[in-house]
Amino acid sequence: MLITICIGSSCHLKGSRSVIQGLEKKIRENNLASKIELNGSFCTGECEKGVCVKIDEELFSVSPETVDRFFEEEVLRRVH
Template sequence: MKTIKICIGSACHLKGSYQVIEIFKALIKEHQLENIIELHAAFCIGRCTGAVSVARWDDKILSVSKDNAREIFIYEIMAYL
């Protein structure tokens, strides 16, 4: 199982972390990845200036917004499964 952690700390919350979570949840379902990817909320990944911070299973930290979430998921998540 691959784990993705999405920060829901203050900076990330203000920049739309819950929207990013919902987009990622929908994409996981759309691509039938429920048995491959686990999605978790996390408090402070340590990259507040790059909010919304998302930690991929290999510790790569990504800066995601609702506007680029789909693109990031395809090119930075699915491409590394």
């Protein structure tokens, strides 16, 4: 599974670094490093949506506060 996190200016200011760190932590905790690839990208053109995160081609708006719930609800159900 490929997860792409926007690291463009707007998403950076909204916490993309914290989102990346949160996802890395959850991937480690769940021993999923061999199944999930994290990737960064510059602007996705959806700046008003917050930190833009794509799973394959599906776009989500994630914040540092919602990263754990995003992982539980969207990532885990797709990886198992």
